Amino acid sequence: MSGLVLPQIRATFRAVAATVVPETAALDADGWARLEAEVERALRSRPERMVRQLVLFARVLEVASLFTDRTRFSRLVPAARHRVLKSLELSRLVLLRRGVWGLRTLVLLGYYTQAEVQSRIGYRAHVDGWSARRTSGEHAATPTDN
Amino acid sequence: MAESRTYDIVIIGSGAGGGTVAQALAPMVAQGLKILVLERGPRLDDHEFTGREAEMAPALYADEGGFLTADGTMTLAMGRVYGGSTVVYTGTSLVAPERVIRSWCVPGLEHADLERRCEQFMAANHVHYLPRVLLNENNKRFFTGAHRCGYKPEQFPVNLRGCKGSSLCNLGCPNGAKMGTHRVQLPDAERQGVEVVTRAEVLRLEERAVQLRVSARPEGGKGRPSEWAPGDYHVSARLVVSCGGSIGTSALLLRSPVTAGIPGLGEGFTCHPALILVGEHDHPITNDVGHPKSYFVDRAVADGFVLETCMYFPFVTAKNLTSFGPEHSALMQAFPRLQMILVLACDKAVKENRITVDKSGKPVVHYTFTPAVRRSLVAATRASARIFFAAGAKRVHSPLSEPTLIERGDAYRMDDLIREDYFLPGRVSIAAAHLMGGCAMGTGARAVTDARGRVRGVPWLRVADASLFPDSLEINPYLTIMALADRVAEGIRQDWGSIS
Numbered sequence: 001m002s003g004l005v006l007p008q009i010r011a012t013f014r015a016v017a018a019t020v021v022p023e024t025a026a027l028d029a030d031g032w033a034r035l036e037a038e039v040e041r042a043l044r045s046r047p048e049r050m051v052r053q054l055v056l057f058a059r060v061l062e063v064a065s066l067f068t069d070r071t072r073f074s075r076l077v078p079a080a081r082h083r084v085l086k087s088l089e090l091s092r093l094v095l096l097r098r099g100v101w102g103l104r105t106l107v108l109l110g111y112y113t114q115a116e117v118q119s120r121i122g123y124r125a126h127v128d129g130w131s132a133r134r135t136s137g138e139h140a141a142t143p144t145d146n
Numbered sequence: 147m148a149e150s151r152t153y154d155i156v157i158i159g160s161g162a163g164g165g166t167v168a169q170a171l172a173p174m175v176a177q178g179l180k181i182l183v184l185e186r187g188p189r190l191d192d193h194e195f196t197g198r199e200a201e202m203a204p205a206l207y208a209d210e211g212g213f214l215t216a217d218g219t220m221t222l223a224m225g226r227v228y229g230g231s232t233v234v235y236t237g238t239s240l241v242a243p244e245r246v247i248r249s250w251c252v253p254g255l256e257h258a259d260l261e262r263r264c265e266q267f268m269a270a271n272h273v274h275y276l277p278r279v280l281l282n283e284n285n286k287r288f289f290t291g292a293h294r295c296g297y298k299p300e301q302f303p304v305n306l307r308g309c310k311g312s313s314l315c316n317l318g319c320p321n322g323a324k325m326g327t328h329r330v331q332l333p334d335a336e337r338q339g340v341e342v343v344t345r346a347e348v349l350r351l352e353e354r355a356v357q358l359r360v361s362a363r364p365e366g367g368k369g370r371p372s373e374w375a376p377g378d379y380h381v382s383a384r385l386v387v388s389c390g391g392s393i394g395t396s397a398l399l400l401r402s403p404v405t406a407g408i409p410g411l412g413e414g415f416t417c418h419p420a421l422i423l424v425g426e427h428d429h430p431i432t433n434d435v436g437h438p439k440s441y442f443v444d445r446a447v448a449d450g451f452v453l454e455t456c457m458y459f460p461f462v463t464a465k466n467l468t469s470f471g472p473e474h475s476a477l478m479q480a481f482p483r484l485q486m487i488l489v490l491a492c493d494k495a496v497k498e499n500r501i502t503v504d505k506s507g508k509p510v511v512h513y514t515f516t517p518a519v520r521r522s523l524v525a526a527t528r529a530s531a532r533i534f535f536a537a538g539a540k541r542v543h544s545p546l547s548e549p550t551l552i553e554r555g556d557a558y559r560m561d562d563l564i565r566e567d568y569f570l571p572g573r574v575s576i577a578a579a580h581l582m583g584g585c586a587m588g589t590g591a592r593a594v595t596d597a598r599g600r601v602r603g604v605p606w607l608r609v610a611d612a613s614l615f616p617d618s619l620e621i622n623p624y625l626t627i628m629a630l631a632d633r634v635a636e637g638i639r640q641d642w643g644s645i646s
């Protein structure tokens with residue numbers, strides 16, 4: 001797909017993001033820019049058809065709550081957004097479940113691949129493995145010539 | 147206009163199958179033969195393996211690791227790089243069970259022969275057991291929990307040399323410690339004169355030839371530029387060996403008019419569909435340091451599943467936890483306290499599950515979760531939850547319950563809470579990395595090749611990769627693929643007089 005995808009569905013995407021990862025509500029402009037840049041990058045390598053389906057799903061999601069809550073999805077309060085996404089995720093229709101899964105996975109990609117988020121949640125894998133931990137005095141195990 | 151070149155043997159793909167064939171045929175270069183390996187992925191230098199999730203997944207995996215089945219309910223992981231999926235595998239090295247090979251009923255394929263070849267590769271790949279001092283708590287707790295639940299945990303032999311325990315195996319080892327074809331077979335083959343061209347995607351097979359496109363190195367991307375100038379090429383060969391993997395080889399043969407009509411092509415796809423399960427402990431455990439995969443419980447015969455230890459990176463973990471929102475976030479915040487188990491279902495080849503191609507020749511994988519697979523995944527999830535609790539976890543994340551978190555106090559209700567009606571494809575993250583079948587060996591009407599990978603009715607074409615499996619292997623497959631590829635190469639050497 002040529003051109004950027006998220007500007008077409010930005011309000012919905014950010015509302016989904018804040019529902020999927022509540023911490024994103026605290027992101028500043030730079031934080032959003034990083035998250036969205038990673039999502040755009042990933043979308044560029046995805047099949048066009050899949051990207052079109054995701055955009056369509058996001059558009060339907062945005063207006064579907066007009067029927068149930070008389071408000072667009074992006075303007076719902078967090079608890080209502082959570083309820084809407086949850087009901088779609090547990091829907092009998094695989095298409096709806098997939099749609100939620102696809103959007104949520106993009107949010108998780110944009111958020112959890114960021115180095116500062118990884119270190120904030122305590123992920124500490126290091127190229128030097130055990131010796132990196134040993135240096136910090138935590139573990140006695142040593143690498144060997146296995 | 148495509149540039150023309152001529153070789154004696156062209157090998158497509160450089161993974162477990164392709165790398166092995168390249169090495170086994172390499173001595174023929176000294177007899178004057180020209181052998182070429184074509185790999186669509188890039189060749190990375192050692193310093194480019196950083197272990198960073200955001201950088202490595204796009205560099206090493208097809209579709210960045212996000213290739214989806216036709217209905218979008220399962221992710222299939224396959225390497226797309228010099229060394230194929232052996233660059234991203236975890237290195238667990240098991241010999242195929244005799245009962246499985248016998249059940250395949252492929253005349254001429256004996257378990258003892260495969261076992262002998264596997265042992266050779268185990269020696270060449272430095273397969274051994276890690277000493278206990280190097281096992282982390284994620285693994286040790288699995289052992290303890292499984293033992294307490296009455297299972298028989300076994301240690302994985304692994305193919306490492308100088309492992310530092312960085313736990314980054316599936317992002318490509320940053321320490322060059324994991325033995326894959328990129329470290330063992332391919333360098334040896336190249337030393338003997340086999341030519342390897344990367345960023346070279348074979349678009350189509352023709353009579354004794356291949357059409358391919360060499361791509362330029364994308365700006366800012368990892369890996370060296372291709373050995374050939376970007377552009378289209380037509381390479382003639384006396385023999386072509388397809389080792390593009392289950393999906394790559396099947397799709398290539400399906401989109402090539404010379405082979406598209408072969409009965410059985412693309413059928414019998416299996417993949418050990420997998421769930422990642424998580425248990426949360428009170429205190430931090432060592433999980434993101436140390437080799438990630440040390441133990442397994444084999445329940446293939448009794449219950450149709452295998453449990454393995456595992457440890458993934460933040461995004462992969464987040465993606466594989468079911469659902470979203472505060473509960474999901476809380477679990478991610480508990481990362482240092484998480485224990486993980488990978489659950490594999492031993493699926494069977496069925497008619498619905500097959501590989502086709504779309505109008506542009508791209509692979510489309512049709513996969514339906516059979517009732518047997520669903521039942522296995524439910525049973526495996528219950529078994530894993532028991533193991534987590536027996537290992538001391540205070541709560542368990544189960545993708546097959548709602549809510550997805552099960553507290554220790556509710557452990558006695560496990561069978562009520564973890565249920566098949568919560569197996570909702572499209573909601574639950576299901577992934578597979580053991581892609582098998584599509585060009586099955588055998589003698590039946592739907593068999594695509596014989597026991598030596600000779601493609602029916604196409605004397606200039608062989609297959610030597612996981613697509614040869616007539617059914618799933620029910621255990622980690624790389625050694626068996628290498629053993630089969632070695633047999634195909636041996637057949638080529640024996641047949642060479644008549645081929646040439």
Ligand SMILES: Cc1cc2nc3c(=O)[nH]c(=O)nc-3n(C[C@H](O)[C@H](O)[C@H](O)COP(=O)(O)OP(=O)(O)OC[C@H]3O[C@@H](n4cnc5c(N)ncnc54)[C@H](O)[C@@H]3O)c2cc1C
Binds near residue numbers: 581
């Ligand atoms: C994350 C992960 C972990 C794993 N861990 C283990 C493990 O611990 N133990 C184990 O036994 N197995 C493991 N496996 C499985 C094992 O790696 C694979 O089963 C095995 O590598 C498959 O071998 P193959 O030759 O069939 O395909 P691959 O190794 O995937 O190689 C195929 C190659 O062909 C190339 N190719 C495809 N089509 C074309 C084309 N048209 N033109 C040019 N090139 C092409 C691809 O880019 C690829 O490099 C793992 C797999 C993954 C993805």
Ligand code: SF4
Binds near residue numbers: 437
């Ligand atoms: S755990 Fe060992 S083999 Fe795996 S990436 Fe780290 S050093 Fe390499």
